[in-house]
Amino acid sequence: MKLQVQLPAVADAVRSYPGDVPTPGSKPLDSRDAPELPPALTADRCVVGGVNYYVCGKGPPLVLVHSVNAAPSAAEMRPLFNHYRRTRTVFALDLPGFGLSERRDLRYQPRLMTDALHLLAAQVHQRCGMVPMDALAVSLGCEFLARAAVERPAMWGRLAFVSPTGLSGTTPRRGPPGSTREKPWLHAFLRSRPWEQTLYRGLTRPAVIRYFLERTWGSKSIDETLWEYDVLTARQPGARFAPFAFLSGALFSQDIHDIYERVSQPIWMSHGLHGDFKDFRGKRLIHDRGNWRTTVYQTGALPYFEVPSKFCADLDAFLNENEPIAPRMSAGR
Numbered sequence: 001m002k003l004q005v006q007l008p009a010v011a012d013a014v015r016s017y018p019g020d021v022p023t024p025g026s027k028p029l030d031s032r033d034a035p036e037l038p039p040a041l042t043a044d045r046c047v048v049g050g051v052n053y054y055v056c057g058k059g060p061p062l063v064l065v066h067s068v069n070a071a072p073s074a075a076e077m078r079p080l081f082n083h084y085r086r087t088r089t090v091f092a093l094d095l096p097g098f099g100l101s102e103r104r105d106l107r108y109q110p111r112l113m114t115d116a117l118h119l120l121a122a123q124v125h126q127r128c129g130m131v132p133m134d135a136l137a138v139s140l141g142c143e144f145l146a147r148a149a150v151e152r153p154a155m156w157g158r159l160a161f162v163s164p165t166g167l168s169g170t171t172p173r174r175g176p177p178g179s180t181r182e183k184p185w186l187h188a189f190l191r192s193r194p195w196e197q198t199l200y201r202g203l204t205r206p207a208v209i210r211y212f213l214e215r216t217w218g219s220k221s222i223d224e225t226l227w228e229y230d231v232l233t234a235r236q237p238g239a240r241f242a243p244f245a246f247l248s249g250a251l252f253s254q255d256i257h258d259i260y261e262r263v264s265q266p267i268w269m270s271h272g273l274h275g276d277f278k279d280f281r282g283k284r285l286i287h288d289r290g291n292w293r294t295t296v297y298q299t300g301a302l303p304y305f306e307v308p309s310k311f312c313a314d315l316d317a318f319l320n321e322n323e324p325i326a327p328r329m330s331a332g333r
Helices: 007-016 074-084 110-128 141-151 184-190 195-203 206-217 224-233 241-247 256-262 281-286 308-319
Strands: 043-048 051-056 061-065 089-093 133-138 156-162 267-272 292-297
Touching (some): 051 110, 061 074, 061 141, 074 089, 074 133, 074 224, 074 308, 089 110, 110 141, 141 156, 184 241, 195 241, 256 281, 267 281, 267 308
Parallel strands (some): 061 089, 061 133, 133 156, 156 267, 267 292
Antiparallel strands (some): 051 089
16 A cells, blocks of 8 residues: 655644643643654555565665664655665665554563564565665664674675764673663663653653754754654654663663674765764774775765765665675574
8 A cells, every 4th residue: 555645744743733842731742642643755654563664666675774762763764765766675664662663662672673674674575585685774773783684694785884873982892692781770760650751751842852853963954854753753652662762771782893793794884973973983893894884974973864965876886886795604593
């Protein structure tokens, strides 16, 4: 079934919803009275195992994985999804707990997110055949994609990491396999009543979402359509569960340096120099690894929004190289 995104309707719903200034007796932001969330992308939409994904186009498969924050979704992938639908079969998922995927009250950890990618990979192979899937992920999504590629290397092709987490600072992240950076006391605090709803209300006010997008961009010139969708997706039932896991560190892998070193596929890493996400001192970890390369842009953390032509040209050059992909065998799921 083809579902169309009605962007004016999204904007009208955001501006009419009384969520920015709480009033006595007002409903929680993630309330069943919130405006219905429309699809983030103009494409066929499918749901498998509670995971929503969009698919469009013809050609070799390309999987897009969004970041994680207080209000993420596949809407973050719109410029790339719309560009590559002309030449590839493009898949973009909403990770569990976000967008139009299920938002149940459960433990959100890297294992759940990685398994969602394995689930999507099976759907990609059903549609496109048993060929290695190229993929691009953003920020924390890179950790999930890297783990999926390590666990099932034969399924994945070339990997593009945009502003990947786990490479800031100089602290080694070589914890036990599968360990996370969760602070249980912080997660318990965030989920405690009566301030659970109040905290999430404050984190997802439209002005606050705009503030954090400006810090992501490193300027006030954010993508307004993305802001409008972020505001609306933060108002859906169950919207607070996965973001609180993110804030407590439960979605960050404590063993990510070992995971990054074990990825055998060709990797193109890119990042910007503006905004809050510009510390990549940890990339010295991969400087001498022959399958990694890096491009730096004079942008914020999402260069494909700011310099789409240049970014897509660089991504095309990487994806279209003739270097063979021969992933090593890897133990795991």
